[in-house]
Structures are given as structure tokens and as C-alpha cells.
Amino acid sequence: MSSSFRISLSLIAGVFFGFITLMITCLLTATSFTEFAGEIRSPEIISAILLSLQTSIVVVLLALLFGIPAAYILATKQFKGKNILDTLVDLPIVLPPLVCGLAILIAFGGEGILSRFDVLFTVKGIIIAQLFVASPFLIRAAKTAFESVDPDVVDAARTLGASEFYTFRKVSLPLAKNGIASGVVMTWARALGEFGATAMVAGCIPYRTETMTVGIYMHAMSGNTSASVALSMILIVIAFTTLILFKYLGNIGDGNTGTQGAAA
Amino acid sequence: MIQLDGICKSFGENKVLSSLDLSAKKGEMFVLLGSSGCGKTTTLSVIAGLTKEDKGDIYIDGSRINDTPPHKRGIGFVFQKYALFPHLNVYENVEFGLKAGNKRGNQSKRGGNRTEVKRAMELVGLDGFEKRNPMKLSGGEQQRVALARALATEPECILMDEPLSNLDAVVRERLRHEIAQLQRDIGLTSIYVTHDQVEAMALGDRIAVLNNGRVEEAGTPEKIFYKPEKEFVARFTGMKNIFKGKITAIDEDNGVAQISTGNFDLTTVFVPSSVGTRVKACVRPEEIILAKSDRNTSARSARNEIAGRIIRIFPNGPLMRVLVDVKGDEMSVDITRLAARDLGLGEGDRVLLTFKATSVHVIL
Ligand SMILES: Nc1ncnc2c1ncn2[C@@H]1O[C@H](COP(=O)(O)OP(=O)(O)O)[C@@H](O)[C@H]1O
Ligand SMILES: [Mg+2]
Numbered sequence: 001m002s003s004s005f006r007i008s009l010s011l012i013a014g015v016f017f018g019f020i021t022l023m024i025t026c027l028l029t030a031t032s033f034t035e036f037a038g039e040i041r042s043p044e045i046i047s048a049i050l051l052s053l054q055t056s057i058v059v060v061l062l063a064l065l066f067g068i069p070a071a072y073i074l075a076t077k078q079f080k081g082k083n084i085l086d087t088l089v090d091l092p093i094v095l096p097p098l099v100c101g102l103a104i105l106i107a108f109g110g111e112g113i114l115s116r117f118d119v120l121f122t123v124k125g126i127i128i129a130q131l132f133v134a135s136p137f138l139i140r141a142a143k144t145a146f147e148s149v150d151p152d153v154v155d156a157a158r159t160l161g162a163s164e165f166y167t168f169r170k171v172s173l174p175l176a177k178n179g180i181a182s183g184v185v186m187t188w189a190r191a192l193g194e195f196g197a198t199a200m201v202a203g204c205i206p207y208r209t210e211t212m213t214v215g216i217y218m219h220a221m222s223g224n225t226s227a228s229v230a231l232s233m234i235l236i237v238i239a240f241t242t243l244i245l246f247k248y249l250g251n252i253g254d255g256n257t258g259t260q261g262a263a264a
Numbered sequence: 265m266i267q268l269d270g271i272c273k274s275f276g277e278n279k280v281l282s283s284l285d286l287s288a289k290k291g292e293m294f295v296l297l298g299s300s301g302c303g304k305t306t307t308l309s310v311i312a313g314l315t316k317e318d319k320g321d322i323y324i325d326g327s328r329i330n331d332t333p334p335h336k337r338g339i340g341f342v343f344q345k346y347a348l349f350p351h352l353n354v355y356e357n358v359e360f361g362l363k364a365g366n367k368r369g370n371q372s373k374r375g376g377n378r379t380e381v382k383r384a385m386e387l388v389g390l391d392g393f394e395k396r397n398p399m400k401l402s403g404g405e406q407q408r409v410a411l412a413r414a415l416a417t418e419p420e421c422i423l424m425d426e427p428l429s430n431l432d433a434v435v436r437e438r439l440r441h442e443i444a445q446l447q448r449d450i451g452l453t454s455i456y457v458t459h460d461q462v463e464a465m466a467l468g469d470r471i472a473v474l475n476n477g478r479v480e481e482a483g484t485p486e487k488i489f490y491k492p493e494k495e496f497v498a499r500f501t502g503m504k505n506i507f508k509g510k511i512t513a514i515d516e517d518n519g520v521a522q523i524s525t526g527n528f529d530l531t532t533v534f535v536p537s538s539v540g541t542r543v544k545a546c547v548r549p550e551e552i553i554l555a556k557s558d559r560n561t562s563a564r565s566a567r568n569e570i571a572g573r574i575i576r577i578f579p580n581g582p583l584m585r586v587l588v589d590v591k592g593d594e595m596s597v598d599i600t601r602l603a604a605r606d607l608g609l610g611e612g613d614r615v616l617l618t619f620k621a622t623s624v625h626v627i628l
Contacts, residue, residue: 152347155314156410158334159341161365161417166335170364174351 024236031229039230047207048215048231055126055211056191062127063135063187068180071142072172076154089143093136100132101200108201121203126211129197134190138183145179146172182249189242193235265290266311266421266453271320273306273477280306282477283320288421288470290325291451293444297464297488298474299500304457305344307474308423311455312339324420335364340414340422344429346406348398354409355394358384361417384416387446404435411443421453428463440466461501465489473497490548491625498546498627504596505547506627511539520621527591531568532624544627549598551623554586556607557616568624570595570617577609588615 031039039045074086092100106112108119108128119125149172157167173180195213202209204218212231219227266288273281280303288294298304309315311322313334322329329337349357362377385391388408393401398409407427414422427443428436444467447454458464464471465485472482473496481488481497492498498506509530513522519534523545530545537543557571572588572595579585584604586597595617599607609615 150347152343152345153349155309155312155334156341156343156347156413157349157360157364158314159312159337159339160361160413161335161338162360163333163335163364166364170360171349171351 027229027232027236031226035226036230036233039227040234042227044206044210045215045227045230048210048212049234051123051126051210052192052212055123055130056188058127059130059134059191060138060184060188062131063138064180064184067135067138067183067187068142068173071139072146072168074139075143075146076172089136089139091136092133093140097129097133097194097196097198098200101129101197104128104132104197104201120201121205121209123202123209125201126198126209129201130191130194133194133197134187137186137190138180141183141186142176142180145176145183148179149175178249182246185242185245185249189239192238265323265325266294266455267323268307268311269321269323271307271310271322272318273303273310273315274318280477281310281317284474284478286472286479286482288453288455290453292453292469293447293467294453294455295464295468295471296455296457296474297461297468297471297500298457298459300459302474303477304459304474305425308341308425308455308457312341312423313337314341338417338420340417340419342407342410342414342422342424342427344426346398346403346410346430348406348409348413350399352398353394354385354390354396354398354401355381357398357409358412358416360413365417380416384412387415388412389442402435403431404439407431407439411446415446415450415452419452421455424454424456426458427456429458429460443467461489473500475500492546493627495544495627498544498625502548503546503625504549505552507545507593509543509545511535511537511541511543514539521626523624523626525593527593528570530624531621532626533621535626535628537628541628546625546627547595547619547623549585549596550583551619552595552597553618554588554597554599554603554607554609555616555618556609556613567621568617568619572615572617574609574611574613574615576611577604586615588617590617 040049070089074082074089104125105120108114108117108125117124119128153175154167154171157171158164162170193213194211195217198209198211199214199217202214204210204214206218210218212235216228216231216235219225219231266286268284268286271281271284272279284303284307286294286296286307296304296307306315310317313329313332317330324337324339349360352360358381359377362380381394385393388411390405390408390412393405393409398406401409407430411427424443428439431439440463443456446452456463456467458467468485470482471485471488472479473488473494474480475496480500481492481494488497489501492501492503495506507525507530509523509525511521512524512529514534514537515521516534521532521535521537523530523532523543525545530547532545535543570590572590575587575589575594577584577586579601580598582601583598584601586599586604586609588595588597597617
């Protein structure tokens with residue numbers, strides 16, 4: 001009885017794993033190495049890679065700048081409307097990126113209240129779109145990290161003469177840093193993979209607003225499969241690295257021993 | 265001196281402190297004793313400024329500090345669960361307060377805090393632990409680090425929240441002696457919170473018993489444990505035998521008084537009251553001597569002798585608790601296990617209970 005159950009389980013799981021493996025394998029074998037090497041040397045592909053890296057890194061920095069204070073407040077302060085704010089932060093995670101893109105498009109468009117800013121079809125637009133979609137991941141992770149800092153430890157710092165800011169810098173932030181780091185990784189990966197909102201806001205202008213994901217779409221639609229595949233392969237490598245990094249950060253976060261015996 | 269005047273604090277509907285007053289004198293070890301959940305931690309937290317009181321005033325050496333933020337109050341705090349900085353080593357933990365309170369001057373001076381840290385570490389016997397990871401230390405060692413960390417900044421006073429409650433018995437007793445010694449040596453004004461009567465008794469210069477969000481009674485350990493003014497305190501401190509009664513005679517010349525419980529009479533020392541007054545007479549179980557006898561009572565002067573019959577015998581910590589039926593009332597008597605065996609006591613045995621008049625405490 002239990003062995004037939006186990007066999008059915010294995011079969012069902014096997015189908016799932018088989019499917020994913022098959023898809024990835026198809027993608028990886030769709031092009032030869034020489035084709036790949038040629039594609040990633042083409043100026044348009046290089047431009048897309050650079051643009052993606054630049055925008056996603058700026059997005060991570062901006063997310064840190066705005067997200068850390070937001071996360072800290074949500075994690076440690078009690079105030080009216082906190083639940084609403086908390087839900088608002090999560091909204092972009094579940095909302096289709098296209099809808100986020102549309103919101104930005106309307107806000108910065110001709111009739112929009114922010115129309116005086118020249119954002120649409122520019123790199124700024126890409127950054128705003130990615131920030132909108134990706135920063136909640138950082139805020140979420142940082143908030144959880146701040147919440148898991150023992151409040152007694154924070155209080156201890158205060159009774160030892162540390163101001164609120166000193167305590168934030170020397171206690172809360174160092175203790176939350178692994179959580180924040182995994183948030184950074186998630187946010188960066190999300191920004192790098194962002195397509196829907198970016199395409200809505202910045203369009204698909206080669207060399208100007210063509211990020212890697214936008215490039216994959218454009219080249220695939222125009223029949224240039226090898227360019228799409230080349231860009232995809234780079235993203236796959238990044239995705240794997242991200243996952244490994246994420247697991248590593250998760251592991252050292254679990255120990256709760258903080259860091260390596262400090263500055264011994 | 266730490267003084268609280270009419271402190272109130274509620275968490276939502278839960279009224280935790282209701283007009284709590286207390287004052288700990290300079291250099292004194294003031295123990296707050298109360299059952300779990302009665303608001304001891306909240307009281308300390310209000311004094312330290314970590315919890316904002318709803319009402320009332322907090323004074324340190326006469327100045328009101330209600331609006332002083334916690335980091336400017338100069339009050340050390342030792343937490344129940346140590347609350348060490350897990351990302352810093354032992355040295356850095358102890359040094360934290362010196363750096364935090366002193367951002368301009370000392371920090372730039374290389375090794376400027378070394379002597380202060382070293383002194384604090386020596387005080388608590390942690391020499392050589394500087395480089396250790398605090399999370400890898402034993403509970404007792406962690407609490408020593410917490411103590412050193414709080415002492416390093418030389419606070420005006422220190423608050424300790426059940427600092428020994430998470431330690432095993434042997435360590436707890438040793439550290440308790442050390443804390444008492446340390447506190448006396450430094451002459452540090454201290455408020456020590458505990459739910460443990462033994463600890464309160466051993467440490468306190470004065471003890472305040474907390475009940476219903478206020479101080480029920482405060483005084484020396486002798487007063488709290490042997491001559492409480494409140495029945496709650498008597499019950500809380502293990503005064504098992506409490507009888508309602510009436511004063512039937514007062515003999516001022518011999519310094520004694522008689523109290524009748526209705527079932528039997530008790531002789532006590534002189535009470536400043538009048539015949540007919542309703543009182544409560546209390547006898548601590550360990551003040552009673554038990555003898556095997558079926559002799560009937562003939563109360564001698566300044567001494568109580570009452571006959572009874574054993575209802576039950578059961579272990580009570582290191583002692584044996586004997587429940588005796590005394591003319592319809594129940595009395596608890598504590599005797600050593602050896603004594604219980606030597607007397608060959610058994611349930612149903614007739615016994616004679618003897619205790620001094622001075623052992624009968626009267627609550628008016
Ligand atoms: N931050 C808080 N929020 C809500 N309730 C609290 C908070 N702190 C304490 N309480 C409540 O106040 C009461 C007293 O708590 P506490 O002061 O910790 O008691 P004690 O230290 O004597 O065990 C408890 O009922 C507890 O649940
Ligand atoms: Mg407590």
C-alpha cells in the first residue's frame with residue numbers, strides 16, 4: 001500500500017522535474033557555442049546587458065535608500081494605518097507587472113500629474129518601473145529581519161546610553177544584515193528579470209531602452225532566436241547564482257549566532 | 265534614590281500598574297517581589313524609560329525624569345534573558361556603553377576604554393573572556409557579561425529583572441552571593457526583581473511585594489516575612505497558618521495577649537489594640553514544634569500548646585509538611601525529614617503542637 005503510494009508520488013514528482021529539465025535543456029541546446037559567442041559580442045546585446053546591469057544596480061541602491069527606513073518603521077513602530085501601509089508594500093508583488101507599468105504610464109503620461117517629468121521611453125522610466133516592481137522584495141526581507149531582532153537587545157543598547165540612531169546603526173542594522181542581503185539579492189534578480197512594466201513604460205528601443213528581457217522578447221518575436229537564447233543563458237546563470245547565494249544567506253541567517261565570533 | 269509616584273500603565277484593556285508608589289534609597293538593594301505577570305518587568309521598564317507610563321512621576325535623586333529618553337537616564341539594566349549583542353564579542357559587549365555614551369571624546373582615543381572594560385570584567389570574574397563569542401558561553405557566564413556591560417558605564421543605579429531565573433540552582437546561588445557582594449561593595453542603588461522568596465529574603469535590604477499593579481507592602485525582609493501588615497503578603501510569603509479571631513484578653517504587664525479563633529486559644533505578644541477587636545493570627549509552619557502525644561492542652565504562659573491529629577504528611581522541598589487537624593481547623597507544620605522519621609509520625613497520630621507567643625503574628 002505504502003510502496004504503491006510512494007511510487008505514485010515519485011512518478012508525479014518525476015513528471016514535474018522532467019518537464020523543467022526538458023525546457024531548460026531545450027533552451028540550452030537551441031544554439032551552438034560559436035553562435036552564442038558571436039551573439040554576446042554583438043553591440044546590441046552588449047548594450048542590453050550593460051543597460052540591464054546599470055538599471056538593476058541603481059534600483060537596488062534606491063530600494064536600499066527608501067526600503068530600509070520603510071522596513072524599519074514597519075517592523076518596530078506602532079501607528080495608525082500600519083496595516084494599510086504593510087499591504088500596500090506587498091501589492092506590487094502580487095500585481096501583474098503590466099498593471100504596474102500602466103500605472104506609471106498614466107502617472108507620467110500626457111494627462112498625468114507627473115507629466116512634467118520626462119520619464120517615459122527613457123532609462124529613468126526603466127528604473128522607476130523596476131523599482132516599483134522589485135523594491136517590495138527588499139522591504140519584505142528587511143522588515144522580517146528587523147522584526148527578528150530581539151527587542152530586549154535593542155532596549156539594552158538604549159539603557160547603555162545609545163541614542164536611537166546609534167542603536168539602529170550599531171545593533172539593529174548589523175543584526176538584520178543577512179536578511180537585508182538576501183532581500184538585495186531578490187530585488188536585484190527581480191529587477192533584472194523585469195519585463196512587463198519596463199516594456200510598458202520605456203518601450204523597446206534598441207540601444208536606448210532595450211534591457212536583456214526586452215531584448216529576449218524583441219529578438220524572439222523577430223525570429224532572431226540565437227540572440228534571445230544568448231541573453232536567456234546569461235539570465236539563467238545569474239538566476240542559479242542568485243539561488244545559491246540566497247540559500248547561503250538563508251543558512252547563515254538561521255544560526256542566529258550573528259557573525260563569526262566578531263572582531264576576535 | 266529612585267522614586268515612583270502613582271505610576272499607571274495599561275496595555276489596551278489590561279491594567280498592569282495602577283498607581284504604583286515605591287522608593288529605593290541610595291545604595292540600597294531594593295527587591296520587588298511578585299508572582300509572574302504582576303507587572304514587575306513593566307515597572308523596571310518604566311523606570312528605565314523603555315515603556316512610557318500613562319500617568320505618574322519618576323524621580324531619580326529628586327529630579328523628575330519622565331521626559332528623559334532612556335539613553336540619558338544613566339540607569340543600568342540587566343535583563344532576564346541577558347540580551348547580549350550576538351554580533352559582538354565579550355569585550356565589545358562590555359565596551360558598548362562606553363562607546364555609545366561618549367561619541368566624541370573617547371572613541372578616537374585608541375584603547376581609551378581598555379581600563380574601564382578591564383575593571384568591569386574583573387568585577388564579575390570574567391578575566392580572559394574578552395575574545396569569546398557571548399552566545400557560546402554558559403547562562404551564568406552570559407549573565408556575568410550582562411552585569412559587566414551594565415556596570416562598565418558606572419550608572420547611577422541598576423535595575424535587575426530576574427537575572428538568575430534562567431540559571432540552574434548551583435550557579436544561581438553562587439551568582440546571587442556575588443551580586444549581593446558586588447552591590448554592597450559598589451554601594452549601587454539597585455532594584456532587583458524576582459518571584460523567588462528565597463532570593464528576595466537573601467538579597468533585599470528592603471522588599472516590596474507587588475499585587476494588583478501596586479506595592480502591597482514594603483519593608484525589611486524580617487517585616488515582610490515575619491510581621492507583615494497585610495494578609496496577602498502573609499499568604500504570599502508562605503505564612504500557611506492564618507486564623508481569623510478575636511482578642512479576648514490583653515495583659516500589658518506580662519506583655520501578652522490572648523486570641524480566640526472560636527476553636528482554640530492562642531497566646532501572642534502584646535498587641536496595641538483592645539479586647540474584642542477582630543484580628544488575624546498567623547504562625548509560620550517552621551515555627552511550630554511537633555511532639556507525639558495524646559496529652560491534652562494546658563496553655564502555659566507565653567507559650568502555645570495545642571493538641572491535634574495528623575491529617576496528612578507530604579514532602580515540601582527539603583522539609584516535610586505535616587497537616588494537622590486542630591479542633592476543626594487545619595495547621596501546617598514544617599519539620600525536617602529526619603525529625604519526621606525519628607518521631608515515627610503517621611496519619612491519624614495524635615500530636616502536640618508547641619510554639620512561642622512571639623511566633624504568633626497578629627494582623628490587625
Ligand atoms: N508590551 C506589552 N504589550 C502588551 N501587554 C504587555 C506588554 N508587556 C507586558 N504586558 C502584560 O502586562 C502584564 C505584566 O507583565 P510583566 O510586567 O512582564 O510581568 P512580570 O514581569 O511581573 O512577570 C502581563 O499580563 C503582560 O501580558
Ligand atoms: Mg518579568
